Amino acid sequence: MNQTTFIQQLPKVELHLHIEGTLEPEMMFELAQRNQIALPFNTPEAVRAAYQFSNLQSFLDTYYQGARVLIHEQDFYDLTWAYLLRCQADNVIHTEIFFDPQTHTERGIAFDTVLNGIDRALRDGREQLGISSHLIMCFLRHLDEDSAFDTLRMVLPHKDKIVAVGLDSSELGHPPEKFERVFQEAIGHGFLTVAHAGEEGPVENIHNSLELLSISRIDHGVRCVDDSALVEKLAQRRVPLTVCPLSNTKLKVFDHMDRHNIVELLRRNVCVTINSDDPAYFGGYMTDNFQAVANSHALTPQELAQFTLNAIEASFIDDAHKQRLTRQVQDFMHQALA
Numbered sequence: 001m002n003q004t005t006f007i008q009q010l011p012k013v014e015l016h017l018h019i020e021g022t023l024e025p026e027m028m029f030e031l032a033q034r035n036q037i038a039l040p041f042n043t044p045e046a047v048r049a050a051y052q053f054s055n056l057q058s059f060l061d062t063y064y065q066g067a068r069v070l071i072h073e074q075d076f077y078d079l080t081w082a083y084l085l086r087c088q089a090d091n092v093i094h095t096e097i098f099f100d101p102q103t104h105t106e107r108g109i110a111f112d113t114v115l116n117g118i119d120r121a122l123r124d125g126r127e128q129l130g131i132s133s134h135l136i137m138c139f140l141r142h143l144d145e146d147s148a149f150d151t152l153r154m155v156l157p158h159k160d161k162i163v164a165v166g167l168d169s170s171e172l173g174h175p176p177e178k179f180e181r182v183f184q185e186a187i188g189h190g191f192l193t194v195a196h197a198g199e200e201g202p203v204e205n206i207h208n209s210l211e212l213l214s215i216s217r218i219d220h221g222v223r224c225v226d227d228s229a230l231v232e233k234l235a236q237r238r239v240p241l242t243v244c245p246l247s248n249t250k251l252k253v254f255d256h257m258d259r260h261n262i263v264e265l266l267r268r269n270v271c272v273t274i275n276s277d278d279p280a281y282f283g284g285y286m287t288d289n290f291q292a293v294a295n296s297h298a299l300t301p302q303e304l305a306q307f308t309l310n311a312i313e314a315s316f317i318d319d320a321h322k323q324r325l326t327r328q329v330q331d332f333m334h335q336a337l338a
């Protein structure tokens with residue numbers, strides 16, 4: 001089996017995926033028409049051509065604009081279902097996805113409209129596609145603490161549908177300490193926590209997210225290499241990093257994939273995983289991200305599979321489920337390397 005086929009067929013687990021970031025230009029046009037929303041572009045190709053980003057903020061400005069076409073519960077269902085079909089095509093067997101309620105509630109869309117559409121698609125994905133999933137609600141860090149508290153209150157009647165809370169959007173100028181009290185309250189309600197940290201922001205954001213927000217995983221976290229004692233600690237404690245290779249090159253966190261540090265971190269025994277972040281904007285889903293790393297770094301089949309084993313370890317599923325998924329990877333390896 002050649003490496004391209006191996007990567008395509010390898011069972012995968014995704015832990016860092018913003019559902020709003022799976023809005024392909026074609027669906028953007030379809031929903032814009034359905035919901036009578038004007039777009040500043042004439043064709044999906046023109047939208048795609050405009051996706052040239054210089055940093056995180058330049059992307060976020062475009063991304064929040066795109067989300068305006070999502071209005072009805074069915075829109076959120078269709079968006080999530082289309083992503084799950086991509087998972088099926090990429091052999092993603094489990095996924096833990098983010099959504100940003102404030103992107104929608106700030107525009108007057110009801111929290112329940114968003115959540116119910118996504119949740120119904122995830123349930124259909126489990127039943128019809130056999131893809132297990134969890135949902136993580138993120139707070140937008142460029143908004144204030146009060147808005148995050150309001151959002152936390154909205155989710156309380158739906159605790160059974162959400163496994164964790166997270167923190168995303170503009171990292172520079174909005175450090176984790178701004179949300180310490182919200183996160184502590186969320187923990188009190190039984191939620192696990194994660195946060196974007198050390199994507200564009202300094203390594204202090206990783207330290208503070210671990211200490212003040214009690215996070216179980218670091219989203220991105222690639223700036224950890226600025227502090228070698230931290231890298232040692234992450235490796236020893238197996239604190240997971242949900243790394244997004246194509247996102248990082250698109251947003252100029254690294255100039256080129258051959259400068260990306262994910263393979264160095266893997267070999268330093270950090271629990272790094274490969275994820276797609278906002279695949280409709282960054283040029284690829286899970287298989288594309290694995291392939292992009294493998295194109296720029298020499299990796300053995302065992303190392304490629306280790307990304308999935310790390311993701312299983314880092315996931316929020318129970319031990320029996322972890323064992324089942326691990327067995328699936330082992331069976332695949334036996335067959336692929338036979």
Ligand code: ADE
Nearest residue numbers: 018168169170196277278
């Ligand atoms: N929201 C969607 N994608 C993001 C990213 N890469 N960083 C921060 N916030 C985001």
Ligand code: ZN
Nearest residue numbers: 016018168277
């Ligand atoms: Zn992200």
